[in-house]
Amino acid sequence: MHTKNILYLSYDGLTDPLGQSQILPYLIGLSQKGYYVSIISAEKRENFDLRKELISKIVEENTISWHPLFYTKKPPVLSTLWDIYRMQQLALQLHKRYHFKVVHCRSYISALIGLQLKRKTGVNFIFDMRGFWADERVEGGLWKLSNPVFKSIYTYFKNKEKQFLREADYTISLTHQAKQIIHGWPGLSNIPIQVIPCCVDTEVFRIPPKNSQGSSHETATFTISYLGSLGTWYMLEEMLQFFKRLLLHKPQAQFLFITPDNPQFILQSAADLAIPAEKIIIRKAERKEVPALLASSKISIFFIKPSFSKQASSPTKMGEILSMGIPVICNAGVGDTDYLFETYKTGILVKELNPAGYDLAISEIEDALNIPPEQLRATATTYFDLQKGVYLYKQVYDQLFY
Template sequence: MSKVKVLFISYDGLTDSLGQSQIIPYLVGLSRKGYEIHILSAEKKINFKNRKSVIQKIIDESGIKWNYIFYTKKPPIFSTIFDIFKLSRKAFQLHYENNFDIVHCRSYISAFVGLRLKQKSNVKFVFDMRGFFADERVDGNIWNTKNFVFKKIYEYFKKKEKLFISNADYTISLTNSAKYIIQSWDFYKIDPSPIEVVPCCADLNTFSQKNIDRDLVESVKIKNNISNADYILSYLGSLGTWYMLDEMLSFFKQLSIQKPNAKFLFITNDNTNIILEKAEKIEIKFEKLIFFSAERNEVPSLISISNASIFFIKPTFSKKASSPTKMAEILAMGIPVICNSGVGDIDEIINQTNTGICIKNFDQQSIKDAVNKIDSLRIIAPEYLRNVSIEKFSLESGVDLYDSVYKKLI
């Protein structure tokens, strides 16, 4: 029997950081399951120049075929239209040469191409939506719908969202919360189509106690005067649009009152000046803050220094479709999480598994109540936390879910 041929289209580049963590591992796994995987991506020239050889080696070793266009940045809107044209032209050329069985589209821009390919060539169309794209742009203050142009763009993408879901042979959602929202929409009730939930998974082989560099851990502790008696709260990742730095610092200040030996470790490649400015405003001493700009292979070691790890995300409508990868990575290291409700399936996971503290509001009393529970995290076994991460977020389980979707389509 010949291999099932899959064209995976992504507007994110394989040479982007996201491509390396959230695209390639899944596709390598699917290739190992016997699928003939072809990738069509939009690469940013600077990333492509710096990482192309590394990514090409991974791709070649996995038997995957990689085609790409170069991402166009300017002018806004017109550049995206031009990229859709380039992706579409390349996708049809590849389909003519390979006769794909499935086109798997990561997010909305790619779906413009995938839907057209389905309509013209009758391939099976998988819409891997990744979130509510248009609502993210509004909630993130990228599109101001008070502006006539952005209002029309928002309305256009919401219409396309319905079209993609209605015409997809399978829609992939990151969360059950988003799935339930889609199923409540009138158009979906009239003509439902299958939806599978595949959360953002983590490479749990990388995020493992086995990969802790004891020399690095000791070096960081000595350099930052961390003793075994200190309570280390950590934050992992960027501090962009969605992360609530003020509220996380407020939590830490309250924690410092209860635990004078508390220190806040930021594992981030972002500029730390904004953290220092905000900390100074609420009178957090600078010596209580530790910053480390880490390479990916160093992150497991740094997380392991923590007693708990925190992330507060703006609980907007669009975040109902969000699945924070850092949650999987932190739990895999045996560290409990402190997070907030209203984001993806976080409430459900924390309440069902008892793997951390989930705060509902950010007023001072709610923060105090959460801090008062923090000692209860000490009794949670690291092995248990890792097992929860394996059960819910392992890369293998994500690959298996995609495999089951593909099998239902062929």
């Protein structure tokens, strides 16, 4: 029987792209440090069918015990309640077998199960909050507070949020900004919070050899890239508006989207702004294919809607891009981004999302391109390195075990 038994709960799937970049790498690192990890995850059937063998091989090689359940999408609310019930029952069964010392809960749905497990069995509870989730749902337009059902759900989770924070043996925050906000709330000024941003495997995302970089480095073409899903928070229209301004200064520019999203949505948005279709390149990529595609760009961009909830956000793509020695263009007011740009030279911080703000940023591109790639990568290894993230998680685990 292992003595360092951890139960990890995630309502995100290991077969999701996020599972491969932001869940498995940490748990593999912790497994290598002597912790025995059991994972319950909610898998989307399409992704599970596509990547089950790959993920199964990875967890087996790292003595991680994986217990996938299928995520149910419909009907709304009731499907989530059903998923919570199934995860709850499985968690209790596994606890009887493994006698977990710690339950590590990724975000709020999982924390509902973890807090109940703590109250029932006395297991140590880690609330890995990943952001102000209920506020994200409202500010992202997914929960309309004019709807009494969604208003009730929002109120419920905001109350639960305070319980999670009060009763957690440790809380993990992605940003110092969010930690500061929480410590300012009544009764929470002294709760233990460890800040661990979304980290990157700097061995996967490396500065490419000059002779292997994409053709845009050797020709007159200027490629700007966007990496990841667009979803609720990423501002496609504003990024395309920026690109349209960029074309006035660099007519040879092209915009590369590395994304699993529907190409027609992006192409239609570009057409609405009279951006020629040939200027837009869209590629879908598995995680292992991303670095080679990213290497074809000279600079990478992302704009996130600034809001209260986004003060707790740490974009995964930031570390991945910097780790490859590519400068970043992004907007102010998101997570610890302003601090990063003030402390390190990482690229261009756009303070106003309007033509004047875009033109100012465009005027700074040449300076950004002159930042040595090694310097950009050094920022990634200082702030976003996976091994540092594993070390910080281990510190939290060690405090709860000893």
